[in-house]
Amino acid sequence: MASAEQIKSLVTSFASRDDERFRTVAMELAAAAARDGDAALAKSIQDMVDRSRRTTLPSIAPRAVPITRPDGELAALLTASFPRVHLSEMVLPTELHQRLERVLQENRQAESLRSHGLEPRRRLLLVGPPGCGKTMTAQALAGETGLPLLVIQFHTLITRYMGETAAKLFTVFEAMKRTRGVYLFDEFDALGTSRSSTNDVGEARRIVNSFLQLIERDDSESIIVAATNHCETLDHALFRRFDDILTFTRPTTPMVRQLIANRLAMFGAAKLEWKRVLAASKGLSHAEVVRGCEDAAKDVVMAGRKTVGTADLTEALRRRRSGTRSRRSAAKR
Numbered sequence: 064m065a066s067a068e069q070i071k072s073l074v075t076s077f078a079s080r081d082d083e084r085f086r087t088v089a090m091e092l093a094a095a096a097a098r099d100g101d102a103a104l105a106k107s108i109q110d111m112v113d114r115s116r117r118t119t120l121p122s123i124a125p126r127a128v129p130i131t132r133p134d135g136e137l138a139a140l141l142t143a144s145f146p147r148v149h150l151s152e153m154v155l156p157t158e159l160h161q162r163l164e165r166v167l168q169e170n171r172q173a174e175s176l177r178s179h180g181l182e183p184r185r186r187l188l189l190v191g192p193p194g195c196g197k198t199m200t201a202q203a204l205a206g207e208t209g210l211p212l213l214v215i216q217f218h219t220l221i222t223r224y225m226g227e228t229a230a231k232l233f234t235v236f237e238a239m240k241r242t243r244g245v246y247l248f249d250e251f252d253a254l255g256t257s258r259s260s261t262n263d264v265g266e267a268r269r270i271v272n273s274f275l276q277l278i279e280r281d282d283s284e285s286i287i288v289a290a291t292n293h294c295e296t297l298d299h300a301l302f303r304r305f306d307d308i309l310t311f312t313r314p315t316t317p318m319v320r321q322l323i324a325n326r327l328a329m330f331g332a333a334k335l336e337w338k339r340v341l342a343a344s345k346g347l348s349h350a351e352v353v354r355g356c357e358d359a360a361k362d363v364v365m366a367g368r369k370t371v372g373t374a375d376l377t378e379a380l381r382r383r384r385s386g387t388r389s390r391r392s393a394a395k396r
């Protein structure tokens with residue numbers, strides 16, 4: 064049920080013609096319904112909001128909708144949203160793309176698989192360097208299946224107190240049974256190697272062990288996604304518990320070209336001098352290439368122009384590259 068605050072918010076955003084605010088409150092209601100286990104209501108609100116969007120803007124990051132009706136500690140542990148991301152927006156190696164399609168197919172046909180005693184793949188470990196689409200993959204899995212994306216908040220999950228983290232993990236796994244969704248343990252190494260956060264090897268071991276037991280016993284219908292940049296630091300016992308381990312890599316040159324062509328399709332990408340642009344993108348991650356495109360597009364819009372030229376883009380990519388270099392050296396220091 065909607066709270067009084069939400070009803071007031073809906074009315075005031077309607078009165079002030081604030082469509083975005085109106086949709087946000089409506090999506091908060093959908094997220095609350097999903098959390099309460101009313102998937103049908105959540106879906107129908109979500110569809111109504113969808114239909115109300117007359118113009119769809121390409122690849123906008125989903126807005127996180129905090130769970131508005133906290134049920135004890137769960138509200139602090141999970142953030143719910145309905146990402147509008149599709150797998151087709153992602154630029155990935157063919158094999159990885161096919162494996163993700165397979166995950167989707169198995170989950171779409173979960174019922175018929177289960178009626179034959181078969182389980183769809185639904186525990187995934189995503190491994191790879193930053194900015195190559197691990198988080199986006201979880202968003203796309205949610206976007207494609209229509210399930211809510213529930214992101215586990217490590218800063219509230221991992222605490223300094225003995226046993227408390229394990230109890231919170233248990234709460235999250237219980238939620239997976241009640242509310243079907245895509246549950247994302249992002250930056251999963253925080254859990255797998257929580258030594259650094261607790262300074263207590265025994266406690267880190269216990270957290271990993273309880274995760275192993277919980278994922279082993281998990282018989283929910285939710286999709287569980289763990290993503291990490293550092294698989295070498297993960298406890299090896301963790302690997303066996305996943306149905307699929309998907310490795311992400313930095314983009315190849317044709318992939319970079321595709322990323323730029325997609326992102327700048329409305330800014331005259333067809334006229335770019337690809338040789339120069341691709342040379343300027345060497346070594347950048349997917350995320351850095353996309354952000355470089357967005358920077359160049361912003362420069363152009365602010366200057367009152369309509370198309371991104373080769374010089375605009377190479378300059379924006381150069382700025383990205385030097386920003387990355389200084390961030391990396393700051394991290395080393």
Ligand SMILES: Nc1ncnc2c1ncn2[C@@H]1O[C@H](COP(=O)(O)OP(=O)(O)O)[C@@H](O)[C@H]1O
Pocket residue numbers: 122124152153154155192193194195196197198199200290322349350351353
């Ligand atoms: N494979 C990809 N295809 C298209 N865009 C991507 C891809 N990977 C990253 N991006 C862009 O970079 C952003 C950040 O990527 P993200 O998924 O957060 O990376 P990671 O989780 O691997 O660090 C995405 O929201 C998207 O705009």
Ligand SMILES: [Mg+2]
Pocket residue numbers: 194197198199249250290
């Ligand atoms: Mg990420």
